[in-house]
Amino acid sequence: MCEDQAVDGETGVAGAGSAMAEADPLRGEKPKEAPVDEEEQAGALTAGAGARLTVVGGRQTRQQGRSELPADLDLRVALTPTAWLWKRLNRWQQDRVVEATKTELAQLRRVLEWQAQAPSVLAARLTSRLEETGGEALIARPCGWITRRGLVRRPSCSDVRCDDGVRLDTGADCDNVLHIRKAWRMRIATEVDAGLPGLETNARYREIEARMRRHAESEAADLVARQAEARERETQRAAARADAEVRAAVERERAAAEAAAQQAVACEECGRERSAGPCEACDHRRQTEALIGEAGLLAAAWSAGLTDPSSVAAVTAEVRTAIEGAIAAEWAEFQKITDLAALEAAGPDAVEDAAAYNGLLAAESAAAEDRHEALVMLGRSEDTQAEARKAYATELAKPWYQALPDSDDALRAATEAAAQAQTRTAEHLLAVRLEQLRTQARPEPVRPAPWSQRLPEFAVRPIDS
Template sequence: MRDERGYPTGLRCLVMPLWRARTHGGAGHPLALDKVELATLLHLIEALFGHGWTPKDKEPTPPGLLAGRTGKGAATDRLGLLLMVLNTRTSGWLQLVGGSVKKREGRGAATLARLLGCSPSGARKVLARLTEAGVVARQHRETSTRMRGRGRVMLLPVARAYGRRLASVEAVSGAGSVFSARPAGAGGDLAPTVEAGALGTSGESEAETASEAENPARPAGAELHTVHAQVVTPVVPPQLDCGFSGEGRGGEGRRPERVCAREDQAVDDETAAAGTGSPVAGDGPLRGEKPKESRVDERVGQRAAGAGAGGRPKAPGWEKAQRQRRVALPDDLRLRVALGPVSWLWERLSGWQQARVEETARAELASLEGLLALPGGAPRLLADRLTDRLAETGGEALVDNPFGWLTGRGLVRRPSCSDRRCDDGTRLDTGGDCENCGNVVHIRRARRAKTAARIERELPHLGDDERRRVLEERLREQAAIEAEDQVRRREQARAEKARRDAARAAAAEHSERERQAAAAADAARQALACEDCGQQQAGGLCEACGYRRRTEALVVEAGMVAASWSADLADQADVDAVAADVRASLAADIERARRGFLDSAPPGEMAADPIGTASVLAFGALRAVEEALPELRSSALGRLARTEEAEAEARRAYKTEQGRRWFRHNPNGVDAVAAATKAADTARKRAAEYLLATRLQQLREQAAARTELATRPLNDDTAVIA
């Protein structure tokens, strides 16, 4: 698809499977989609793994969740994510297949294997890669007996799209694989194999997620006695929580932060601090505890109900500020992708802090977009930076001050050299090592080696310690000199910038003065009267007189064109006679055009606007002369083409073309004669045009000479002769 200038603006493609389904498959074919269904499917694919683009005069389309996934298995991962999204409920949980599954793979891998048509082991690898990419979360349901219940697979994009709370699920999914060593329904392995039909036949239903109280005492089909691990493991997967007193430390064996760490959070149903029970045991008692609550717990509950979760009085407006904060990430998809690795830190920020972090993230995204060659990659680049910074810190759980960490360490760029594209020694546009940083290191090493060699030559008697001390002193001196030179160059650059700004301001001021002078001159010119008819406010020449001047010039030009072939150019009287005949013919044409207008126009309208009527009549005369001039020019070219000069030029061109080397073997053949005739006609036309231009130039020079002679003032000698 091209525009009016021929530049490509689009591409029309015929997708053969869709075309066959629509023409031969019938209404029941899976690919027999209407326009709305196909648009919805394409929009879903764009959100999942589209590469993103920025169309002209439209909103930009951000890259999908797997846009940066390349290499081996990338296509399989995209297909698996698309099929799982299409088979996921609004809650975000994937509909799992029923029947017997292998212990190693689990029910989620079996479901994905059924969707992809591959083996469960291959599907398990795909599921692991999608989990590592942060689009899939795997978890086991918690039971009242604290046994690992039925395995579940959540599609995080679907859950986020429907506004589900994902803090605990994302924390569990980030801790590693949470597949049970023994899948739910293990007793079914001994039963006859049942071929599962549609997805979700014996999977998890919507009613299963209603409440934990409805769970059975043990998972469905589990044996009476579970197989314990050799070492003690947490009851649930490690939670990246806020470090409450009595909370499990997970598998890392770290020391807890402190007893009262973040116990002064608001009592809110959306925060982990609001619950008074243990997040590990749920509603049931811990080992060794009595079912009845102690008086200490009752007093703690009363104090929490009166003063907040930490038992301290809160400042006025504190609860309002906590209520205004957003638990979920911003609605902007670019920010959601960029801040995805720190979603748990985002939940710990107040409303004001979230607004400041969002502003900082937007500014950093705008800065990164200006550095990248391809648009749309800034969110993923910022997400990778946050992931690397979290890895340096040791994880989100070790961040004591989320706001300070995000604004002072996580979101800021840390250049290792003077290149704006450098971030921690990595090029932001290419992702490779920064060459400038390598040059800096090389220069420093070379300088150190050169200085050490100079010291060795100058002071060969020094010991190792003394030589090292002298080397460090000289390197510090060189660094100080370079710092002073850098300051001097910075001052020079600042002065040069100021000079350029001053020159630019002076140029802008000069341009403004010229514009004002031109506007004043134009206003003065518009106030002048017409030079021919004296009409006021006509800008020196009114419209009707302008048309008359152009008409007179074209009449003179038409007379010269006619005289170029029909008159003797050396005889001025003959030239004037031909010009007079042409003027009379054109005057007749002008009169006919004038009569036609007067007959068609109402008399009252012409009397009401005499100036407009004069302009229309003058324009009609100009159009009549313009229509007659091409005919006179064509007639002159035809007559001049039959002159002796043109015929001689045509004969020479004919012989030249006939004597070409490819016509020498048969110069009188059909092809040779046709080519020679065409060349002769072209030469004849060129000769006629040249003769017309030459004769018109001669006539103009003669007319200019007569005009100069007529306008020259008479001197004394001329007056005596006269």
Template sequence: MALGPVSWLWQGLSRWQQGRVVEAAEAELGRLEGWVGQQEAAARRLAARLTARLAETGGEALVQRPYGWLIGRGLVQRQACADRRCDDGTRLDTGTDCENCANVLHVRRAARIRVAAEVGQELPGLDDAARRQVVEERLQSQTAADAKRFVWRREEARVREAEREAARAAAQERADLKRQAAAVAATVRQALACEDCGQTGAGGLCEACGCRRETETLTVRAVQLVAARTLDPSASAVDVAALEVRVRVAIDRKVAAEWAEFLELSPAELEDDQERADLAAALTAHSTVQQITDQAETSAVAAFGRTDEAQAEADRAYRTEQGRRWFQHNPTGEAAVAAATKASTTARDRVAQHLLTVRLDQLREQATTVRPTGQTGAGSWTDRLPELAARTLGADTTGAVIA
């Protein structure tokens, strides 16, 4: 279909030339198919191009060198403007006239009219032939100047592209060096001993010690949550410190009980591996304290949800939701009550969470500088658990933490 208009020229080609023409036609069909989206439409566009080029030449009989004409003129796209879709003033994708070419022609006509007007004003005594000659000379000068500017802009664009490419290469090199430095730093850091227990090759902190640090952070938060729920805002730092002692003792007792239960299930696996035993103890303590902290936060939010501020906000949200226009016809209906209850609960929880946050900030601002004599920081759970398991606790302290 595509080479149908040049079937007479095809007979004048050798077998090798026919193969090259087929390759060129297939390549051009692939390009056209990318514009039009269908193979048959691309073939029709290429056939129309060959027909137009033959008409431009004057017919197949005037083509003296069929192979050169097909490869160099008939099959190739000729852009009449800067648009990549233009082919002799026709859009490849739509088949309509190229708008950019029309703009170029309009600009050229406008330039000719402007130059003619300038020549008429500057040289009013010229006849038509001389005026046309002067106009053509000035247009040629402007065209040459435009061509020079185009070449200059193209060279400038190439220089800028080279600069951007160099900048990208430099940025890539810096990124590679940064990654290499990070890899070296990670290797060095991985070779560091643990800051807490001295284990070699722990990357500065082994898993067990890291777990202990997280457990201590959770313990501090649990203490703050219990203090926020049970102590008045006017409580002194001494009261907070005393409560911290009681909460820590209760947490230690709970951790010791969980560790004892764990040892009953798998005592033999940890007898000959102290490292695994330390890690198991740290993980057990972390899991237990995490549960205690979650329970303490739930209890604290519930306690602040029973305050007057939270209840007042819940009542306002209930009335607001119940009074919306889509419930005005039946404010006590099932749908209205359900929506109002949901809004009330959400408002109460929001206020309770806000009050808890404010109270925790107050507790953190209180410099807990007063600590009972003899209190020690958190150490190895493996060393502390046997001692903790032997302690006795009051029911009130245990309930305050677990509740």
């Protein structure tokens, strides 16, 4: 009766495992409690209120581990390849794995150029180690494998960025001399085994060392040759740079001499000395004359008959008179607001230059106004209006406006399309008419007379052999 009461009064662990309770010996036969493993006892003591305890090996209990990976994103990414092993760990082992993972992530962040790559690099390392092992199912002790083999960096040389002969920062093969010599030895050993099979160990070792020595001597000679070639190329580049500098200096001197000679040339029109060709006043007058002619053509393009030379000449003369009057008015206004004495004191040709520049500004303004007026008048022509109406109808005929052709959006888009078509047509008509006027004003090319007419005394002479 007492034994039954003791069993009924035990915790849910004994109640849940009735088969084990029946197999236990009597209290008199087991006077002492069974020893508990230190790690499992420590895990059980530190278990929280929500920890789950499971029966293992008699009455010993352990704290069951978390089934999900850590919530931290870096840890989750790094430990994803070992997710199945993670479920086999208890709570204490999972904490040890998390600590080891954080330590390795910190080391990787010190080595990598981009610290955010550390979790993915560690995950790739775990994946590679699992492939070497043969899979998770062959791992008997998950905690020890993860902390002592999977996470640990295996340097093959003294470089802190080397892991199994691969650079952590670039993913390429490590270029340390140890790896190079190791690759040499492996290749030479393969050649010896293939070419001289059956050699004893000492003879094989001596043959490998002899070939390694010859290979090193060849590499050293090749290095010396490459260094000599590099020095020769550097010498050639230095000589080429020196020649280029000499040529550049000569070119600069020639350009300076040409500029000085050009500066000493007098103006072709007014004879002003040291004006480097046409002086400022003469250049402005040339531009003004060209603008007056352009303004005359712009006005004649819409107001005169293109096939009537007299009409074109009349319009051009009228425009010239108007622009010259505007230039005179602008110069008179300029004289009212400017002290000419002070302007003359600035230089002997300052007044003349100012007058020429003032005329250029007036001509530019008049030409711009004539161009705008020509576009406006050509925009009212029948051809331009027809193009505008066609563009308006085409815009309204688009599928997205057919449902509501009278809406504000449709009317606005059609109006903009018509305005653009009108502007483009007016510009095209203006360009065509200007080209026609320029062609009519261009003089016919004078063909030279044949040499027999220009040199009749030589034409009558017979040509000998």
